Amino acid sequence: MRDRVAIRVPAGVLAAIYYARMSLTLRFLGTSASRPTVERNVSSLAVIREGETLMFDCGEGTQRQMMRYGISFALCDIFFTHMHADHMLGLTGLLRTLALQGRTDPMNLYGPPGCEKLLRRAISLGSDKQHFEIRVIELTPEAPLKRNGYSIVAFPVEHGDRSAIGYHVLEETRLGRFNPDKARELGIPEGPLWGKIHKGEAVDLPDGRRIDPSELVGPTRPGRRIVLTGDSRPAVGTITAATGADVLIHEATFAEEEAPRAIETGHSTAREAAEVAAQAGVKRLILTHVSARYSRDTSDLEREARAIFPATIIARDGLEIDVPFDPGAES
């Protein structure tokens, strides 16, 4: 029989593995409304969850922003909020680059009802040959798109006469915290029995004792939730989706001085976005899609929003935000 060798894994390495496994990170690739500026590119957001990259909108020049901010080109899913040029013109160039890289994996493009025609044009523009499969999926608002461990639900927003949706990314509820010390104390052998108990099964031990999961497992823990609006007026759909969310990413194209223009163009002011966040009771609000006139100086937007909802930040290109589990629910 071979001796057992205890391998000590440094706590830092364990923490890094845990972090990669559980992380949910937002990376803003473009935060300007309508047109790029020196400081800001047009709309795109990468959501990286446990190593998987999801992209939301893909404005002109997004592929270069991906390189700049280290976003994987191996992504398989791009979600569009609506078909305005500043949210989708980057798709054509990105697909060409992926083809040059020899991609063979399919790409899924999601968008609001009616998006397929325009996306197909963007896909075929400048190239007759399709090097890998590209699927276009028109999403029905409120119908969850089930993924591994989480769902994405589109919800209706209000952006003039455009077919436009926001997205709600919500993780599944996680199992309650398992207490290994107590399990050992009770003499339950480490192994499959622990797994059964953790999943909520009562188990019978060889000595006749019956162990109820409630003895060893805490209450279930909520998953993380992020909500993003794309372009929109303050919308009931957003408030409903964002109620209690960890992060709301709301557009804030204008400051109050341009409130009438916000109404006219189907956009929101920073103050209006903050009112939505306050009504929904979100934990954090991130404002994006700012008009070129605030590109360098967002202090007016920030001040007006924070007067209503203090936990507000204004996104800038390259901003990275970690979304932790609720500390009260974390293991």
Ligand SMILES: [Zn+2]
């Ligand atoms: Zn826009």
Ligand SMILES: [Zn+2]
């Ligand atoms: Zn728009």
